[in-house]
Amino acid sequence: MAKFLQHLLEIDEPLFSVGMNQLEKSTGNSGVDTRLIADITHKAHSIMRRLGLDPADSTGRELYQALLATVKKGTYEALLFDTDYILLAFNGDVVSFNLIDVIENSHHELAYAQRIMSHGRRSLRGEIVQRYLDHTRTDASVTQELAVGIGLLPESDKWYNELTDSHKKLTQQIQDSTPFILSVGDIFTDAFIKLREDRARIDVDPDGSKRLSMEFGSKPPYEQVDIVQAVGPSPNAAVAFRRLGLQSGLMAFLGDDQPGKDSLAYLQGESIDTSVMSVKDGVKSNYYYVLRYGADRTILVKNEDYDYRWREPTRVPEWIYLSLISASSWQLHEDMLAYLEAHPETKLAFQPGTFHFDWGVDKLRRIYARSYIVVMNREEAVLVTGKDYKSIPDLMAGLHELGPKIVIITDGPDGAYASDGDSISIMPNYPDPAPPYDRTGAGDAFASTVVAALALGETLGTALTWAPINSMSVVQKLGAQAGLLRPDELQQLLSSAPTDYCPKEFK
Numbered sequence: 001m002a003k004f005l006q007h008l009l010e011i012d013e014p015l016f017s018v019g020m021n022q023l024e025k026s027t028g029n030s031g032v033d034t035r036l037i038a039d040i041t042h043k044a045h046s047i048m049r050r051l052g053l054d055p056a057d058s059t060g061r062e063l064y065q066a067l068l069a070t071v072k073k074g075t076y077e078a079l080l081f082d083t084d085y086i087l088l089a090f091n092g093d094v095v096s097f098n099l100i101d102v103i104e105n106s107h108h109e110l111a112y113a114q115r116i117m118s119h120g121r122r123s124l125r126g127e128i129v130q131r132y133l134d135h136t137r138t139d140a141s142v143t144q145e146l147a148v149g150i151g152l153l154p155e156s157d158k159w160y161n162e163l164t165d166s167h168k169k170l171t172q173q174i175q176d177s178t179p180f181i182l183s184v185g186d187i188f189t190d191a192f193i194k195l196r197e198d199r200a201r202i203d204v205d206p207d208g209s210k211r212l213s214m215e216f217g218s219k220p221p222y223e224q225v226d227i228v229q230a231v232g233p234s235p236n237a238a239v240a241f242r243r244l245g246l247q248s249g250l251m252a253f254l255g256d257d258q259p260g261k262d263s264l265a266y267l268q269g270e271s272i273d274t275s276v277m278s279v280k281d282g283v284k285s286n287y288y289y290v291l292r293y294g295a296d297r298t299i300l301v302k303n304e305d306y307d308y309r310w311r312e313p314t315r316v317p318e319w320i321y322l323s324l325i326s327a328s329s330w331q332l333h334e335d336m337l338a339y340l341e342a343h344p345e346t347k348l349a350f351q352p353g354t355f356h357f358d359w360g361v362d363k364l365r366r367i368y369a370r371s372y373i374v375v376m377n378r379e380e381a382v383l384v385t386g387k388d389y390k391s392i393p394d395l396m397a398g399l400h401e402l403g404p405k406i407v408i409i410t411d412g413p414d415g416a417y418a419s420d421g422d423s424i425s426i427m428p429n430y431p432d433p434a435p436p437y438d439r440t441g442a443g444d445a446f447a448s449t450v451v452a453a454l455a456l457g458e459t460l461g462t463a464l465t466w467a468p469i470n471s472m473s474v475v476q477k478l479g480a481q482a483g484l485l486r487p488d489e490l491q492q493l494l495s496s497a498p499t500d501y502c503p504k505e506f507k
């Protein structure tokens with residue numbers, strides 16, 4: 001164990017193994033070093049698998065290049081946020097997973113032989129010492145003396161700060177070069193109530209519409225309840241953008257109650273910029289009850305009254321993503337249009353919500369005209385355009401006439417259609433590995449993933465291959481966000497897609 005750590009740290013001290021053995025004895029041989037090595041190996045191998053590498057059959061050079069690629073793609077933060085002391089040996093070579101090492105290696109375009117590992121090694125030295133200091137049986141002064149003697153506490157480490165001003169500046173430069181998307185819309189907490197299928201049923205009306213039925217006046221038992229925070233089409237999109245490597249912010253409206261505080265904490269944990277969130281004193285946050293029957297759901301909704309005002313973001317977003325928001329938010333739309341007029345370089349993605357359709361095309365004509373892309377389902381496209389449900393070309397043409405450059409129409413089990421104004425493509429769904437567990441958020445995942453791909457500079461064709469994968473993943477888990485994928489996870493599924501999984505020309 002000592003030799004493994006000595007190799008990672010490149011410490012020449014001949015008594016290193018002796019000192020490590022003494023540190024272990026001071027804990028009653030409790031295996032502190034063994035657990036540390038297990039933690040390092042587990043974390044390193046987990047990241048390698050997320051990078052699409054086989055831990056048993058990859059070289060240090062391959063890992064190094066894959067880590068550098070995460071910086072170029074803007075996915076490094078989500079992947080390496082807790083890898084300070086993670087290093088791994090490959091046939092005598094050592095590769096650092098430390099975030100600052102990876103950023104500096106990428107920023108300076110260092111060759112494999114010139115790679116920096118100093119930050120990871122400093123962090124690993126500190127982690128070793130801290131684990132022995134934290135043990136209940138060790139003496140702090142003895143531990144520190146042993147650590148100094150074997151090179152774990154060199155004088156230079158006393159003045160070391162992982163995030164010096166220069167490192168902060170470098171990290172900020174990389175963040176600033178990553179596209180920023182500001183999502184705008186309402187936010188909710190969902191209480192998912194799983195109904196027992198022997199105590200509820202689905203009735204079908206003569207017109208074909210379905211109703212969820214339970215015995216009136218009874219007290220039917222339910223299977224379970226799950227609370228899911230910070231959801232809604234726009235929050236779902238914000239999380240999807242962040243997980244796909246973009247800088248992501250959310251403009252939404254909350255009360256000052258506990259669900260509101262929990263939602264803010266959750267979003268911040270997902271590294272979402274919440275600086276333009278509005279919290280209204282003395283008002284409740286939106287709280288929905290989702291009645292789950294099989295993989296489908298009926299949602300009981302109640303929207304609170306907020307002061308819907310535009311708040312200017314500190315950074316001009318490359319994209320604004322507008323989705324479901326209250327009927328009392330019209331002034332915010334006017335303010336957003338004024339902001340977009342002042343920032344013509346910012347693209348608008350529009351995934352209309354319930355009240356947008358209620359308002360009608362005339363009221364929203366300027367929104368549609370300013371949109372770079374609109375995404376809606378087939379029934380909604382009929383509602384907006386008045387065109388024949390059976391004619392995809394007519395529906396596409398009707399939406400393009402309103403102004404958007406790109407139009408996406410989703411069609412449930414039949415996949416989705418996309419038009420750039422010149423041609424129409426049809427994209428099949430990605431095969432479900434198992435029956436859907438919960439369909440909440442599938443459309444949000446599709447729409448936001450298309451926009452994320454475009455924001456990252458991908459083609460519309462590539463965006464269409466990404467989106468159904470994220471939708472498939474979302475419906476395999478409860479709620480709209482648990483299944484949202486990171487780039488490496490998405491690419492792994494894409495690499496195993498059926499041969500006919502690709503957009504085709506619609507005829």
